[in-house]
Amino acid sequence: MNLMDLFIGQVNRVPDRLAIVSESGSVTFAELEQRSNDLALGFQRSGLKTGDYVLVLQPFGIPLYVTLLALFRMGAVAVFPDAAARASAISDCCDALPIRGFSGGWKAQLLRTLFPKLRAIPLNLSFCAKPSAGQRVVEDLPENHPALVTFTSGSTGRPKAIVRSHRFLLAQHRMIVDMLGTREDDISLVTLPVFILSYLASGVTSVIPAGNIRKPSQVDPHPLWRQLDDHNINTILMPPALCQRLVRTTGVWPHVRNIFTGGGPVFPDLLKDLSRRAPHAAITSVYGSTEAEPIAHIALSDISPQDLEQMKAGAGLLVGKPVSGIKIKIIDDEICVTGDHVVKGYLNASDNSSTKIIIAGDVWHKTGDAGCFDAQGRLWLLGRLEARHADHYPFCIETAARLITNGRTTAFLHHKGRNILVVETGIDSRQTDILRTKFPDCDIIEVGKIPLDRRHNSKIDYGRLRILLDQCNKRRKL
Secondary structure, three states: OOOHHHHHHHHHHOOOOEEEEEOOEEEEHHHHHHHHHHHHHHHHHHOOOOOOEEEEEOOOOHHHHHHHHHHHHHOOEEEOOOOOOOHHHHHHHHHHOOEEEEEEOHHHHHHHHHOHHHHOOOEEOOOOOOOOOOOOOOOOOOOOOEEEEEEOOOOOOOOOEEEEEHHHHHHHHHHHHHHHOOOOOOEEEEOOHHHHHHHHHHOOEEEOOOOOOOOHHHOOHHHHHHHHHHOOOOEEEEOHHHHHHHHOOOOOOOOOOEEEEEOOOOOHHHHHHHHHHOOOOEEEEEEEEOOEEEEEEEEHHHOOHHHHHHHHOOOOEEEEEEOOOEEEEEEOOEEEEEEOOEOOOOOOHHHHOOOEEEEOOEEEEEEEEEEEEOOOOOEEEEEEHHHOEOOEOHHHHHHHHHHHOOOOOEEEEEEOOEEEEEEEOOOOHHHHHHHHHHOOOOEEEEEOOOOEOOOOOOOEOHHHHHHHHHHOOOOOEO
């Protein structure tokens, strides 16, 4: 088997359809097939072999997917450090794996000169490739042959290496197609790289957003609006922070029919804001983790007024029913999952002890998230297990406070013997009184900006928030 089989099937079916569109240009399915094949042959001439690990530092764009498909063709393994990690984490990849090849743009080549471990990689793979003159490369591989190695963000500990096989990525593709309801005429503005792989396997056009999506909260939304019109985009897949940027501009998107957002907590106010911009679209929140993507999802239309009242009352954050093909158990309040698209182990087996358990012969992943099911079989998030204090879970308080303050970012933590509810500056006296009444055992503190995670700018960075509270000499208790 080979991941390329599905893609090549689409090339034969819709060769002239645009596969990927970016600011710098576009490529059809046939062109992407040819370019990736030529590059695979070039890699082979350079000495790269099936099973070799290649550190990939290509920016998010067409060259990245040409490289990925070339590596998949020949059975080489693409290694990606966390995009939001510090530069030192890149050289850490060389300690974790026997990296034999390096593929990167000009910025990565400059970075390579600074790190001895990167310079020591034997093959510096050129992106130039000669025409293949009819020779095709598609290796027939065992289904468990590795295709990708990625790393967890490390936001809750040391980053862990995750190996995804060709079989695993095909299973994930099936889950994604089922959840998205992928259609023949979809044209999707998408920031999540694995979803583009699924679209390539489905014959769907992907548009890569303009701007630096590694810093979604800083992206200028106006070029994105132009892309929506210029390319007749009807589907959007973006993290919450980038969606927040889009909805803060004016206008509507009448031709958009589906919006999916995930990669961080998705609160009801954002879903409502998106529905005002795309009045004809189905708006869906997606819950997942690096090790299990996706886990559950819910459409805005399925969130009732009663659900909102429960969230405002402190029930947590509703994330919906499990996707097909996944099993979920709640064990001591923790959400545990298993399925064909759930990572069963890390590259370093010592990392498995804290997050993997065996139940009736199956490997289950412990997400670290607390949750519960309601009577309808829907999953509710309560927050990270380690962030619990006594009977308080952060999402129960943060979701309620966010609804009370009309969508303002809030954070709950226990710090130096105090329960603290942090709210970004701008709430009015009425909202303050409601918060005081609802959370009488919390000190309520205003700050200018609550720090968020570096990867998606959507999750509270509680470590940095503690430092901010310690450093803020002028904070005031409301």
